[in-house]
Amino acid sequence: MKVERITAGWLPGLRDDEVQWHVLPFEHGAEPEGLRLEVSVPVLTAAQMQALAQRVREAADRHLRAMPVAGIIDAIDRVIARLLDRSDPFRREAEAWLPVVSGYDADMVRLGLTGFFKTFRAAQLRRFVAEDFANPAVLDGFQPVPKGGAVRAFGPDLLVHVWAGNVPALSLWSLVCGLLVKAPSIGKLASAEPLFAGWFARLLAEVHPPLAECLAVVWWSGAGGDAGLGAEGAAALYGQADTVLAYGGNDTLAALRQRLPVTTRFLPHGHKLGFGLVGASALDTLKAPAVARLAAWDVMRYDQQGCYSPHVFYVERGAPVPPRAFADYLAAELVNLQQRFARRPLELEEGAAVARWQQAVEWGSGDQELIGPVDAPWSVAYGDSLQALAPTALYRTISVVGVDRLDDVVPVVSAQRVFLQTAGIAASPEELYRLAGLLGAAGVTRICAIGAMSMPEAGWHHDGRFNLIDLVRMTEIEQSAEAAAQPFAPYAD
Amino acid sequence: MDQASGLNLRGKVVLVTGAGRGIGAAIATAFAREGATVAVNYLANEEAAARTVVACQAGGGDAWAVKADVGSEPAVQAMVEEVAREAGGIDIVVNNAFKPYAFDPERRSRFDDLDWRDYQAQFDGAVGAAFEVCRAVLPHMRRRARGSIVNIATNLVEHPVVPYHDYTTAKASLVAFSRNLASELGPVGIRVNCVAPGLVYPTQGTQNTRESFRESLMAATPLRRLARPEDVAGPVLFLASELSGFMTGQVLFVDGGLVMR
Amino acid sequence: MDKAAPLLADLLxxxxxxxxTDEQFDQLALRLFAYQYESNAPFRSFCQRRGATLRKVKTWSDIPAVPIDAFKAMELRSEPALPGERVFMTSGTTGRAARGRHFHPRLDVYDLSMTRNFARRFMGGAGHMPMxxxxxxxxxxxxxxLAHYLALAKSGFGTADSRYFLTPEGLDLPGLCAALEQAERTGQPYALLGASFSLVHVMDALRAEGRSFRLPAxxxxxxxxxxxxxSRELPLEDFYAGLEELLGVPRTHCVNMYGMTxxxxxxxxxxxxxxxxVKSGPHWIRSRLVEPVTGRSVVPGERGILVHCDLANYNSVTTILTEDVGLWAEGGFLLLGRAEGAAxxxxxxxxxEFVKAAAA
Structure with missing residues (x-):
């Protein structure tokens, strides 16, 4: 078995031989052609972490805070241009290794990366800033406000990121947010995807070196890092951060929140439960197969690991194509997609979870049936009556539920309010807006086309929050200060 | 063995209609030899069906006989239910049964002798039977999001060497029926294809053809002989298996090259 | 019930x-499969969905393994319910609401299975012992x-002075110490049987009192x-070291039983x-290690989920899919814990996470 080694992370001001490294092994393919990738991730002591925090803070003071947002956008755009260039060495690394660490089909990763990166070009970034700030200049200096006086937005003093794995390059979101609000950042790599954030920092160092000085990428074991490798460094960092942005399950997030001083701003992004609605108007014999095809793509992308990934499609009765037939179309499209983008091999425990879900469908209340052979690398459960919204076993296991009216779904999903985020809808414009009103009230924060569920658009409001505004604090010069200053001017009468 | 042939039919459940004798029996036996479980459908000749079953078992597969008139909806429903109960599902269907027809080039019915009812009867026998069987098996195939249906047509649809008007018109309809079904079922993962044999000898229907006619047919055939029942089985197995996984709506001619297209 | 009588007689x-022999095992496994397939409609449709019909199941390993969750979802039985039949239930401590139920209209098969195996594997041919x-x-x-199992052990293999030391009031430590002391005094070998967590409680109590015993050889x-x-989670190493230290029973004589309701x-x-x-069972039970989604046996050297085909399960289903991870080893299999959902x-x-959130 061939062994490859990659050094991950990004530690400005620290030499490789000064820090401790931990090896995360990934195996791809079976013997003898198989490959073993060993990713070394940096584990810092408390003193090293403190020094690192100090260093990125100072660098941000020197370089980042003085840089106009337009300049930052320009630098990120140049990084993204290189990530979109399939001949660029970094892009090649990403295409070569992200499938190995994630286990995902290489083509799926390649398509996913391009689709993802292109939402971070200059034009999209400007839109991203404009989404949150009516006048983006508030990030650069004090701007007059209609009520009188002036206002300026300041980013965090030190932004700490705790990333989740398995959606490759997920860290790009928060890294870009941090840069746009001019925050020095230290990110903690996910053990399941410890590569991308470090590459981003290295690319930034090539494109605009001072910016890369303002961020660092480290690792410790577990999200909270309360025990185990690197716990000491994690504790030092959490003590220093004024804002912590974290992805993970609610248990992890709760444990993490416990560790933070009450004054630290905590921005958690928990696991979510996506679903889709297919209205009768989308279910004639011509349109239904096309919608099913798009739905299958949403299920396939990253094997449902995204927070936006669907677990259930609710399909309205009364159209030429009944819900059960829609499920058949969806199943067949999943068969096809398996040919193009194979599901990643499951670990024993993951396989056991999939089997348990399938069996629960089979032995359940009786009105749910499993479509497809039980040993297929996908699974569609068809249910003819409305049940509680519950997650599937992921890895291309999807429920299709027939409903009399899409409105019937609203109370069912609103019962899972805390887990709601994305809803895909295929329905007429009137239906779309009517349902959007009901779903929004129920807790849904993102409504998109079926087929776009796992591809959020540039500048979306993740979990319904303002990505940038949540990071900044506003400093206001009140009218009174302005007025009171007048008499002190040298030119005062 | 499976890997070598690539057919991978071991354990697959196959329903062959009209499998008591002739082409149907050869197809059933060929499936059994690949390790498939075969439901041998027959209309009346219990003894012939039993012989097919024995041949299947001798070939290394499993088989049992199922009596049903494929022209009768309730009979077909009951048959398919029995197959599903007995074998846990249906992976492959071969619609081979057809209304008895005397192939006799010298005494065939001329157009003027025919009645619309003759056409109707052949249409019912070819398309009607396939319709009933497909209707009954599709729920089982949909449930697994896969399946393969092979319908037996004739090369006469392309080249009516002998104009058996009613018979060939019905078989041509069966081809069109198969292609429409292929088009509709493709998106749900079920394939429908046809095998169109030339004159197959010996079968009960072709016993009355004269030696001289057969000789002339062989002379016109590039491969210089007539089809044997086993010749038909090969392409049927191929279309039933995953080896043809990207083919649907096709017609394979098994006539020694008489028809080329 | 009458049609089952010859089958039961043969099973006993x-x-x-x-x-x-392999053939003998297969033959009885297939007869039991046919009986359960005919008598149990939900099991029959489960098999049919897998294409595992009477026609297609040719050997015991073809019999579809029923997940243990099915014992919670429905009544898996081949004989109609009898008044006074025994129903064994799972403890329901796994966090999922319903409890699995295993119906035993008659216990003679269970009891024979238990006693035959227990005599050999635990008693090792020894006669009655104080328990x-x-x-x-x-x-x-x-x-x-387990209560029934232990009752069988006590009545079938224990001497008259054998007794229970766990009462509704809790552990009778003085009583237990007295029994252990008496064993030490008389030199008659003693057998201590119970739930692992009860033994942890005993060890904790002995340590708290600063007591220990050296039970006779x-x-x-x-x-x-x-x-x-x-009880607290004790690593197995500490558990058996503790038993040896506090009770003086060498670890070679500390046997772990792996059973399931x-x-x-x-x-x-x-x-x-x-x-x-290494765990192993008697000739009327066989195990496989499978990949959970396909149900195919894993290659030797790889971990798999344990499937057991227990011919003594005549009324429910012979073949069950556990949630336990195993690995083949010389003479049996290693138990590597439960297949918890991957993080x-x-x-x-x-x-x-969803289930946990719903339970909270």
């Missing part, structure tokens, strides 16, 4: 044999298969069931001097 005779049971009795826990301990949240036969190891110990790596909600 089979268990009574000293061993069997201490660290588990409630059958009156206190009529739905516990030939004494033995049987533990089963793990801790189930009833859903089975009628138990697995044992041959002591726990080396961990993890979510992405950002999509996983069932485990």
């Amino acid at each position: 005779a089979f268990i009574a044999m000293d061993g069997c 201490g049971i660290l588990f409630p009795d059958e009156q206190a826990m009529p739905n516990s298969s 030939g004494s033995r301990i049987l533990d089963t069931g793990g801790y189930k949240g009833q 859903e089975l009628s036969t138990q697995f044992y190891d041959d002591g726990n001097a080396v961990l993890p110990s 979510a790596k992405g950002c999509s909600l996983a069932v485990e």
Whole structure:
């Protein structure tokens, strides 16, 4: 078995031989052609972490805070241009290794990366800033406000990121947010995807070196890092951060929140439960197969690991194509997609979870049936009556539920309010807006086309929050200060 | 063995209609030899069906006989239910049964002798039977999001060497029926294809053809002989298996090259 | 019920044999499969969905394995319910609401399976021994298969002075110490049997009192069931070291029994001097290690989910899919714990987290 080694992370001001490294092994393919990738991730002591925090803070003071947002956008755009260039060495690394660490089909990763990166070009970034700030200049200096006086937005003093794995390059979101609000950042790599954030920092160092000085990428074991490798460094960092942005399950997030001083701003992004609605108007014999095809793509992308990934499609009765037939179309499209983008091999425990879900469908209340052979690398459960919204076993296991009216779904999903985020809808414009009103009230924060569920658009409001505004604090010069200053001017009468 | 042939039919459940004798029996036996479980459908000749079953078992597969008139909806429903109960599902269907027809080039019915009812009867026998069987098996195939249906047509649809008007018109309809079904079922993962044999000898229907006619047919055939029942089985197995996984709506001619297209 | 009588008679005779050939095992497994397939409609449709019909199941390993969750979802039985039949239930400590139920219209098969195997694997041919049971009795826990198992051990293999030391009031430590002291004094080998967590409680109590014993040679301990949240989680190494230290029973004589409510036969190891110990069962139970989604056997050397085909499970289903991870080893298999749902790596909600959130 061939062994490859990659050094991950990004530690400005620290030499490789000064820090401790931990090896995360990934195996791809079976013997003898198989490959073993060993990713070394940096584990810092408390003193090293403190020094690192100090260093990125100072660098941000020197370089980042003085840089106009337009300049930052320009630098990120140049990084993204290189990530979109399939001949660029970094892009090649990403295409070569992200499938190995994630286990995902290489083509799926390649398509996913391009689709993802292109939402971070200059034009999209400007839109991203404009989404949150009516006048983006508030990030650069004090701007007059209609009520009188002036206002300026300041980013965090030190932004700490705790990333989740398995959606490759997920860290790009928060890294870009941090840069746009001019925050020095230290990110903690996910053990399941410890590569991308470090590459981003290295690319930034090539494109605009001072910016890369303002961020660092480290690792410790577990999200909270309360025990185990690197716990000491994690504790030092959490003590220093004024804002912590974290992805993970609610248990992890709760444990993490416990560790933070009450004054630290905590921005958690928990696991979510996506679903889709297919209205009768989308279910004639011509349109239904096309919608099913798009739905299958949403299920396939990253094997449902995204927070936006669907677990259930609710399909309205009364159209030429009944819900059960829609499920058949969806199943067949999943068969096809398996040919193009194979599901990643499951670990024993993951396989056991999939089997348990399938069996629960089979032995359940009786009105749910499993479509497809039980040993297929996908699974569609068809249910003819409305049940509680519950997650599937992921890895291309999807429920299709027939409903009399899409409105019937609203109370069912609103019962899972805390887990709601994305809803895909295929329905007429009137239906779309009517349902959007009901779903929004129920807790849904993102409504998109079926087929776009796992591809959020540039500048979306993740979990319904303002990505940038949540990071900044506003400093206001009140009218009174302005007025009171007048008499002190040298030119005062 | 499976890997070598690539057919991978071991354990697959196959329903062959009209499998008591002739082409149907050869197809059933060929499936059994690949390790498939075969439901041998027959209309009346219990003894012939039993012989097919024995041949299947001798070939290394499993088989049992199922009596049903494929022209009768309730009979077909009951048959398919029995197959599903007995074998846990249906992976492959071969619609081979057809209304008895005397192939006799010298005494065939001329157009003027025919009645619309003759056409109707052949249409019912070819398309009607396939319709009933497909209707009954599709729920089982949909449930697994896969399946393969092979319908037996004739090369006469392309080249009516002998104009058996009613018979060939019905078989041509069966081809069109198969292609429409292929088009509709493709998106749900079920394939429908046809095998169109030339004159197959010996079968009960072709016993009355004269030696001289057969000789002339062989002379016109590039491969210089007539089809044997086993010749038909090969392409049927191929279309039933995953080896043809990207083919649907096709017609394979098994006539020694008489028809080329 | 009448049609089952010859089958039952043959099954009892089979268990009574000293061993069997592969053909003999297959033959009885297939007869039992046919009986259960015919008598149990939900099981039949489960099999049919897998294409595993009477026609297609040719050997015991073709029999579809029923997940243990099915024992919670429905009544898996081949005989109609009888008044007064025994129902063994799972403890329900796994966090999922419903309890699995295993119906035993008659217990003779279970009892024969237990006693034949127990005599060989735990008693090792020894005659009756004084026994201490660290588990409630059958009156206190009529739905516990373990309570019945221990009652059988006591009545079938214990001397008259054998007794229970776990009462509704809790552990009778003075009584237990007295029994242990007497064993030390008389030199008669003693057997201590019970739930693993009860033995943890005993060890904790002995340590708290600063007491320890040296039971006579030939004494033995049987533990089963793990801790189930009833005591602190003790690593196996510490557990067996503690038993040896506090009770003076060498680890070679500390036997762990692996059993399940859903089975009628138990697995044992041959002591726990080396961990993890190798588990094996008698000739009327066979196991496979499978990849859970396809149900295919894993290649040797790889971990798999344990499937057991227990011929003594005549009324429910012979073949069950557990949630236990195993690995083949010389002479049996190693138990590597439960296949808990893998930690979510992405950002999509996983069932485990959802269930936990719903339970909170």
